[in-house]
Amino acid sequence: MQTELDSYFNSIIENVNLEIRKFVRSDIKTLEEASLHLFSAGGKRLRPLVLVSSSDLIGGDRQRAYKAAASVEILHTFTLVHDDIMDRDYLRRGLPTVHVKWGEPMAILAGDYLHAKAFEVLNESLKGLDAETFYKAFSLFVKSIEIISEGQAMDMMFENRDDVTEDEYIEMIKKKTAMLFSCSAGLGAIINKANDEVIENLLQYGLNLGISFQIVDDILGIIADEKELGKPVYSDIREGKKTILVIKTLREAKESERKIILSVLGNKDAKKDELEKVAEIIREYSLKYAYDLAEKYSDLAIRNLSKIPVSNETAEKALKYLAQFTIKRRK
Template identity: 65%
Template sequence: MELDQYFNEIIYNVNNEISSYVKGDIKQLYDASIYLLNAGGKRLRPLFLVSIADLLKGDRKRAYKAAAAVEILHNFTLIHDDIMDEDTLRRGIPTVHVKWGIPLAILAGDLLHAKAFQALGDALKGLDAEKIYSGIAEFSNSVIIIAEGQAMDMEFENRENVSEEEYIEMIKKKTAQLFACSAYLGGLVSNANNSELELLKNFGINIGISFQIMDDILGLTADEKELGKPVYSDIREGKKTILVIHALQNANEEQKRIIMEGLGSKDSEKIKKAGDIIKSLSLDYAYSKAKYYLDHAFENLNKIHGEEIAGKALNYLVRFTVERRK
């Protein structure tokens, strides 16, 4: 109950900050921009950021603005990702480009990109120049790294042989970097020292990798209602997830043929057959990898001591990334 109240208060305040930035007179543009942000989402990155700020007795007002910046940036990437992947559902509702068309969806993403920097600027305003520079540099660098990760993900779809090391590097960039940036900013607005900031970034990377592996697992195991998007969409898009990579490395010739026929196919029967084989060969392995990175995240977190409620919150959030159902 205590943690419920704690998380609800953070989400309420971060949502208010987001609403204060993503509003304007051009109705259609702002409707499209706020659409996914209003459709729910776990707000995991803001929860991590504000909890870390609390752990280090930081300024909540700054933390809320930084958290809004991160969540706005995250939703910019989702809008553009959905266009690239031709996904029709997100959070159980039609994607932005399905509802408003691709041109306006691109524009809405661009707007959110700029609004994220606007919110970050307000979060850092009044800090010393070195801290302001560090915050903007980390945030800007995150946008670059996420774009690199997305490009790698797309390139992998056209390759038969992707190694597990390449996959980890890709999700480190595409997914984990924004978790690392969130953890870093939570520390930065709370006067964390350099060694704490380094620990926080490593914590974010490990959480992000574990989170993405779980996302890949849920893409094969959750039902469509839980997931909020089509099941097996990763297989339909030909994505080389850790489950696909491990399955291809351990499949016999017949299984390999079925997997390769399903990857990137539009035939639901072929996709399902491929999915069943991938699950049988890779689920246990993928869970063990998610746990490996989760354990490393706990190691990073346990080296930072601070407020008890925030410590409890962070421990809960770390466990949630692996135990969630959607």
């Protein structure tokens, strides 16, 4: 079973990578290199897998799905390049981030270039379809980017607050992260002219999977090995990010522990042992809680799936596996 899915996933990733390489080109070589940097560095290609599997699930057109999948991965990569500047992160996928390697101006530009490329590839993926589908697909795509920007703004503004609630956190990660998974699954349906109910169920599947994914991302930020993760551990604490783990811990920890946490959270000069101490307290109070919450959303995603008539059983297995993988992953 695992091998069936492995080859299913690998074939999608290979084809999507080909599309990405085909489109992300420029005569200005520095711009091209900076734009391609994060793709070459690896990445799990989860959003393309969600998109193509969603398209397969309802018996869709593979070539079209590869292009649409390339467009969401390019879009995702644009957000990573700019987020890394905003969050001052220096490591991503085990490599220096784009702004560290090429400087901030070129990184801003490479992000903008990828942003436009994402639209170009989406436009190509729609070629030959009717006007209504063009309109629907672009609407979902722009709405997603706008919502992602809002989510990133919330995430940054939360750094300056100590009273962020769990509801606010969920609202923020829905926007910042889950929306693009939702868009990926939804596009898989839209490019195949699926009916509104199928589109809606896939949008919901992606949203719930995305929420689960971000919760686990926040967990990995305080338990993972830096080398395995490919990005700095504890940087969320240093930046004062209000993750579900921090929110839960601030709510339940003893006053003395709260004080320690608040003195280190968002402190750019925090020392390694201070970060380690705070991470230890957070793990104690919130790890199980956060995992349970992630599992809840993963289950919801699988339930959304069960409402859709299945044309391709491998694709169904794949989408289930992806919803569960969000929790099991170690990076």
